Amino acid sequence: MWEKVKSFASEFFVTGDPLIYGADVSIALTLIALVSVLTYFKKWKWLWKEWLTTVDHKKIGIMYILSAFLMLFRGGVDALLMRLQLAVPELDFLLPDHYNQIFTTHGVIMILFMAMPFMFGLFNVMVPLQIGARDVAYPFLNALSFWLFFFGAMLFNLSFVIGGSPDAGWLAYPPYSELMYNPGPGQDFYIWGIQISGIGSLMTGINFIATILKMRAPGMKLMKMPMFSWSVLSSCIAIIFSFPILTATLALLFLDRYGGAHFFTLDGGGNPMMYINLIWMWGHPEVYIIVLPAFGIFSEIVATFSKKKLFGYKSMVYAMMIISLLSFLVWAHHFFTMGTGANVNAFFALTTMLIAIPTGAKVFNWLFTMFRGKITFETPMLWTIGFIPCFVTGGLTGVLLSVAPADFQFHNSYFLVAHFHHVIIGGVVFGYFAGLYYWWPKMFGFKLNERIGKWAFWFWNIGFYLCFMPQYVLGLMGMTRRVFSYGWDKGWGDLNLVSTIGAFLMGIAFLFQVWQIAHGVKHRKDNLDKTGDPWKHGRTLEWSIASPAPHYNFAVLPQVTEQDEWWEEKLRKKQGQFVPAAPKKLEPIHMPRNSGIPIIISAFFFVAGFGFVFHWTWFIIAGLAGVAACMVAHSFNYDTDYYIPVDEIERTEAESRVTN
């Protein structure tokens, strides 16, 4: 019996690596700490009622962002481990298989479990407030999306200590990701982790399209909508067309692995090249899905801190829509060297270059927003300014890559690694940081310390250039991506060392950010945002209400007449032209009720996914049965909403009196 347990455990739990024992211990300690703290402070009920079952978009947004930060930490540690291994030639710090697992999990986590939830968090927190709505279109679905993402991410993360991590790269090209080369459970963790969270992403896309199209405040025509909301719309359009492709592709890969199908293996008539096409039909739009909202954030910030209208509003809108559509026509630039022939390569090189045009136009618009403005350099604006040269040069290397015949020399080299980190960190991550700093007071009701924030900014930026500029050169030196070690003879040592130092500077920058948040929480009483418009020059509706927003958002739905409604109203007041409309009578507000079903049903999805990973039929059945039961339970639940009475609204409004 004991022998049996031991052999099971040694197969089931990953053992033999100090890093993994470390992870085991830290997971256990964190869990114990969490449970004891919650128990000691009697917070279980609070946690359940206020957070785990919430359908409030603002709280869901905060949970998304919190998870994204945790994942940024894990993905960041992965990155530092890899950079350590590469710092010096022929280092024996990580074993090759371990290295392969780390770059795989790093890529998946950063794109799917860091960037995506960070983005969804910002969607959730701000879109309804910006468009003057009380909620998203489908609050219950929204909670479900979050929990599916969360449990999908947890399933994926578990692979590190249970069963083993996937090691076939963040896009899992077959045949390497097929059973014959990858028999362990790692690749199945990949499939199910992404699959479960992917359903959530698709639903979020639908939810926000509906929200933006249907729930704007009266008078807010589409062409009066804030730019961030526009960027969310364009991103969500790309989501609803691309995520189904991902779902189908992974389902086929799963059938190959689980059911012995041969969609992507040559023996049996399939073809790996089909997978590579399919995965990039999702993968390329995906990179634009995450960067478009960052464009929206920068547009808001640039106008606010230049105290000026956004230049070229309409062309910004068209540019984003064009990018969103064009991003579906360029996927083959990821494999110019796969031998599809000159016609195909020429076509995809051209479509790729086309994207540079609207992207470039946006940069000009941001510049001319600052032109003849009054620029101040608070942290959100710093990130925006840091972004511009970074993205411009990253776009330049993208254009170089799109020259198909030259790409034969860039492809799969460190030049490519440098390019996509350049645009993704410089564009996406800097953008979300900018958004987080910008909207932080609105989310939590207090301002963060600017000084620590500036330290973080400079460490991030200097570290970034130090880390990735050498990688362009390394690529031209012939260093290929995904090597876990290299010889002294190649002469790559110095630049790799510089790159590693840069990576650690970014690590320090992250610590500054954590410190900044801790500091902010500790001193929040001194930094409360009493005005609701902490940057003083807010332009859009979210700044017209108290910080943090009351849970019904707007006591009275705003009436919109212009772009930048809130800024115009402030101007009218200043000029004494403000005619307050007869105060509208408050009415009871219709709100959705909290529900435990999203978290429970997602947990059952997790159980089913776990069963699929280990081929445990009983788990699969139990999980799916649980899912079905939750659906039934939910469909018989008629008590899904309530009204907030007028006197409660009056009380809340009086407490959080906006003082301007």
Place this chain on the structure above:
Amino acid sequence: MKLSKVSKRMAAVLMPILLLLTTGCTKNIVVLDPKGPIAEQQMDLMIVSLILSCIVIVPVLVMTAIIIWRYREREGRQAAYTPRWEHSTRLEVVWWGIPIIVILILAVITVKGTYALEPSKPLESAEKPITVQVTSLNWKWLFQYPEQGIATVNELKIPEGVPVRFEITADSPMNSFWIPQLGGQMYAMSGMAMTLYLQADEVGEYWGSGANFTGTHFSDMYFDVESMTRDRFDDWVAGIKETSSALTLEGYKQLVEPSTSAVQTFSSFPEGLFEMTVTKYGASHNHGLSWEQAKKFQFEE
């Protein structure tokens, strides 16, 4: 596509700007030190596209710096402030226009280059090309010389100034065959044979690698490349014929087993071995190999 002196000189100034951090040992930057016509033309394309992009990028960077400096808020500022200025058709036409023109030029160059450098297109040369059949194995490279009848592992020797027709396949996960100083890479995929023409213009030593991830010992898939005079090449072939043993089917099966390998040489190999590798997965299509050849062939186990 040859570059004029002027643009070469411009490039010589621009490249270092992009490559801020080069350590001085520029000869290590193999992609920018091409030794064959393909790599050379690819480098020219990189330089042209870099210059073209810089036409847009450099003014933007300069403008950014100036604007941020000039319009920062401070005491006693003279610069204009126009909070409602949000549109100018003329300006928008300019900055949609300039990138469009630049991209158009780049597009023409790219399309021309794409056809000119199509990897399966034979190189123009007075010399008759030699063929090398490349197989990516876990985790080593097998090179077969069908005309010479020899084979090597992890070592590639080619005659200088002679076009080499590489036929590339894999008997393992998808890989990518890359010799940076001679020219761009090509995927190696099982079930198909890709064609790639490269040529070394001078005698010299280079190296190549696998560029697409293939698992545990992917990082060990480097191989040495040497281009030599025709005479020395023939001597080398003759030497292998004399001193090395033959690659048998049995031996090939051992090579296929996942492991790394030192350099090996073989005086002969089973006829049709490459075609067997290509067809054994039930090939669905090809990318340039003459299938007349491949199909004629039936390999018995």
